[in-house]
Amino acid sequence: NAGVTQTPKFRVLKTGQSMTLLCAQDMNHEYMYWYRQDPGMGLRLIHYSVGEGTTAKGEVPDGYNVSRLKKQNFLLGLESAAPSQTSVYFCASSYALAGPTDTQYFGPGTRLTVL
Amino acid sequence: AQSVAQPEDQVNVAEGNPLTVKCTYSVSGNPYLFWYVQYPNRGLQFLLKYITGDNLVKGSYGFEAEFNKSQTSFHLKKPSALVSDSALYFCAVRDKAYNTDKLIFGTGTRLQVFP
Numbered sequence: 001n002a003g004v005t006q007t008p009k010f011r012v013l014k015t016g017q018s019m020t021l022l023c024a025q026d027m028n029h030e031y032m033y034w035y036r037q038d039p040g041m042g043l044r045l046i047h048y049s050v051g052e053g054t055t056a057k058g059e060v061p062d063g064y065n066v067s068r069l070k071k072q073n074f075l076l077g078l079e080s081a082a083p084s085q086t087s088v089y090f091c092a093s094s095y096a097l098a099g100p101t102d103t104q105y106f107g108p109g110t111r112l113t114v115l
Numbered sequence: 116a117q118s119v120a121q122p123e124d125q126v127n128v129a130e131g132n133p134l135t136v137k138c139t140y141s142v143s144g145n146p147y148l149f150w151y152v153q154y155p156n157r158g159l160q161f162l163l164k165y166i167t168g169d170n171l172v173k174g175s176y177g178f179e180a181e182f183n184k185s186q187t188s189f190h191l192k193k194p195s196a197l198v199s200d201s202a203l204y205f206c207a208v209r210d211k212a213y214n215t216d217k218l219i220f221g222t223g224t225r226l227q228v229f230p
Contacts, residue, residue: 004158031216040124042205042222043159050214058217090158096216097147097209100166104218106151106158 002026004107006091012113013081021076021110023091031094032074033058033104034066036087043090049074081114088112117142117210119189121221128196129229136191136224138206147209148189149218150180154202162204165189176200196228 007022023032030051035043045058047066055066063085065077074093078085088111092104118141128134140146147166151159163174170182180191191204203225207218 033217035220040222043220045217048215048217050216056215092159094216097211097218098166098216100164103149103161103164104159106160108158109156 006107023074025093029093033092034076035090119206119221125225134196138189149207151205
């Protein structure tokens with residue numbers, strides 16, 4: 001049981017380049033999320049998904065696209081990277097958060113630098 | 116809109132002393148409140164959660180949190196700090212609406228425990 005995994009762990013891009021971050025979970029969770037973490041800003045939600053084939057915008061969606069073609073995978077795309085997208089990106093997954101032990105499970109993160 | 120605030124960027128405490136990391140919340144309805152911890156270069160890990168009932172919630176690694184409705188607070192506490200508790204701590208609140216179930220995070224508090 002690997003939990004939530006993210007690929008790649010590190011990446012350096014030049015302005016204008018594109019890339020895709022892959023998140024995979026093996027817990028059969030319905031919900032998946034992409035966050036970015038910046039100093040002093042906490043975690044901000046980029047996009048999320050409530051099930052296979054669905055996606056929705058979060059707090060900071062501009063410049064990003066996502067897809068959830070399979071239940072276990074959630075892809076985050078940057079079509080034309082900008083230096084403002086330099087950040088650490090975290091993926092998370094969960095069931096609904098109603099129960100006393102229901103929580104989001106986080107991946108290890110991807111550190112992205114855009115030059 | 117649901118929100119949480121962490122008023123302290125950093126908390127310093129000596130090993131063996133009690134520690135408190137503060138969180139206040141603003142919600143409509145009954146709050147579902149969470150605490151997570153992030154160690155360097157790692158994803159977030161769940162510590163504890165408040166749904167309803169007992170105002171003192173016990174969690175992982177000896178941490179507990181006290182829910183106070185009149186002060187709209189959910190402070191994280193530990194009776195005796197360890198150097199290994201040094202990490203970044205996040206408070207979060209559940210944001211549940213039609214076809215969505217997500218978390219809103221605070222900006223984080225860095226805990227430094229000195230030997």
